[in-house]
Amino acid sequence: MDFRTYQTEGFHDELFNPDNRPRTAASLLVQRIESLPTGDLVRRKKAAEAALMSMGVTFNVYGADGGTERIFPFDIVPRIIDGSDWAPIERGLVQRTQALNLFLQDIYDGQKIIADGVIPRQVIESGTAFRPQCKGLKPPKGIWCHINGADLVRDGKGVFHVLEDNLRCPSGVSYVLENRQVLKRTFPVVFEESHVRAVDDYPNRLFDALMHLTPETIATPTAVVLTPGIYNSAYFEHSFLAQQMGVELVEGRDLVVQDGYVCMKTTKGLQRVDVIYRRIDDDFIDPQTFRKDSMIGIPGLMDVYRAGRVALANAPGTGIADDKVVYAYVPKMIEYYLKQEPIIPNVPTYLCWEEKDRKYVLENLDKLVVKSANEAGGYGMLVGPHATQAERQEFAGRIAATPRNYIAQPTLALSRAPVMVEDHFEGRHVDLRPYIIYGESIYVIPGGLTRVALRKGSLVVNSSQGGGSKDTWVVDVSGSAGKGDSRDGVSTGQSQGQGQGGVSC
């Protein structure tokens, strides 16, 4: 299989230059793929899929009876990012995470950013993810957003933009780690020669970040991952991360508040829990503080949190920072809190609650992408150019009714990458979700999850909407990165066979 017939068709392509020659960072991979005997790539693809299947890398689909497991569609051609292109992204994400954290600290305390006129009060207070219950909270070490998943896209010129922030319970990192395991086996030679930056230490970094939140007076703190249960679409990931970190995976019913502490129910009685990596939304985490009807939360959890006797990652209330209206103000936050220019730009955003913008949006629905301010997973979204007249009219009605709930962005000519379609390659649109961990310092995973819109021409990459994924390689072209140490010497002790155990003569 080769790339001779592959066309970039005027889009920015992740592996190829506009003249259809491979980019420097990708040339090794392209050469390798083209040198494989006919049918070999298909065999490797089948082997990779079988590996993912037996590893149980699945997600659950809502609505299907009792939650059905599916394999997350996966394309074996990795997306490759040149290390020198990656450096500014990494710096930009650190910067953005710092600013978002300072924003959260401020908005649940003095609200100086409102007083100084940078963000209108009504934007904050009308946000459905704003939690007045969190005012005055003092999260351990002043960290609110411990884990952030930023969605990045590249426009027609190849410039990276932040499309949205995810500061609630961003998911997908388990696919990054599992995809990598599979790709190492699929392209071992190219992988080694390409000097791909490692992602495998993510669980260690996450564990360290959780431990960073516990008081030093506790010798061996207990961390847990809190899941809504096996029917949650990201259950595989919850289970995977708990396993990789070697901590318990708990459900709400495993935890109880007793004598001012959060405890888990064990075979030896109640055991204290010091830090919870929670994958349950704020709304459901404590029926005494948030939604009363939550069956999956822990009554009284927030009281323990307020008293500083348990740490939560992410902190409750972080959702306001990834509200899609608040998103539009993040560049201003960076300038306000850090006195810096934003390194990664936002996608231009029209705010429907502002009359001038709303007018423009309603007149240009056929050119814009409209998003609901608080939905994720590709739900509550209109891709104007691909929508029918009726769909556009329906959205116009929704915008007019609750303008605060909607934003609009120009339809970007998202960058593409080649994917295997039967016996040849075709370009498909991609985005990128790097994961950022805020612990003692801020760590950005090199690369992240590349999501692919597998349907031809589609711009929606979400797994619930026909999206798939690719492994993402950040490679150092100069080759300066050192190789792993190879082991010198050989083992001398041989395995003993039958009859060899006796006294030697």
Add this chain to the structure above:
Amino acid sequence: MLSRVADSIYWTSRYIERAENVARFLDVNLLLMLESSSLGLHDQWEPIVAATGDIKIFKERYGKATQQSVIRFLATDVENPNSILSCVRSARENARTIREVISSEMWERINGMYHLVGAATGGAGGVLESPHDFFTAVKLASHLFEGVTDSTMSHNEAWHFAKAGRLLERADKTSRIVDVKYFMLLPKADDVGTPLDTLQWQALLRSASALEMYRKKFQRITPARVAQFLILDHQFPRAIHYCLLVAEDCLHIISGSPQDTFSNRAEQRLGKLRADFSYTSIDEIVGFGLHEYLDQFQNRLNGVGQAISETFFGISAES
């Protein structure tokens, strides 16, 4: 470890063991019928349903016990919570919630077994077409799971719960396999001790994979010796006494309390029950009535199961 997790792993391994034993039940009856037909006795399928304790549900759903209806009920009926299919399904549902506790090999084995049993429910190539092959495959799949559990999972607290669950389940099922003979009718009362009788006892041993090990110990097959071997042997891994000894060990390793003492109700009940088996002779059992003895044992074993559940899985905030 979490109570919920302990509960799930204990039941995962119990259900797998149960599936295996139901396959053994059905297989022994197939054997018995083969042996009997040569001696002019017609099919008896009701006894094994009686021995499982689910005869009432069976009668409601199927009426007459034939080879086909009994195999369907015990192998692939989803309405029967103790059918092979239901057991494997329950094991998988439990395992799904503790994926981070068990090894990936264990999960793959359970998945494999689930697909094996699922595939057998269909018509062509289904269990009714070649029942013996199917039962053999189920037994092997269970052994594979047990082996993988032993060699890929740390022998930690969770593993001991799995082991205790498996052995308690096995103890119960071995008692029911022995009991099949009680329900099995001989043509005439004075057929006791005839070649037919001996053949039936031999089939029983075979269904517990015990024939060769039995021969090493007793050579000649007599009813009392067979019962003694399957009930009181302390070395044969499917004998009730052996199962109780190992399960008791597991509970002591979990709790940390010394042998021959107890620190919770589960240990107390199991210890008493095990002591009975350690110090009872087969003559006493026969004198008491074999069936009555086994029936009483099954009830006491259920009491142990209940105590395990209350002691380890049912922690409440107040306790």
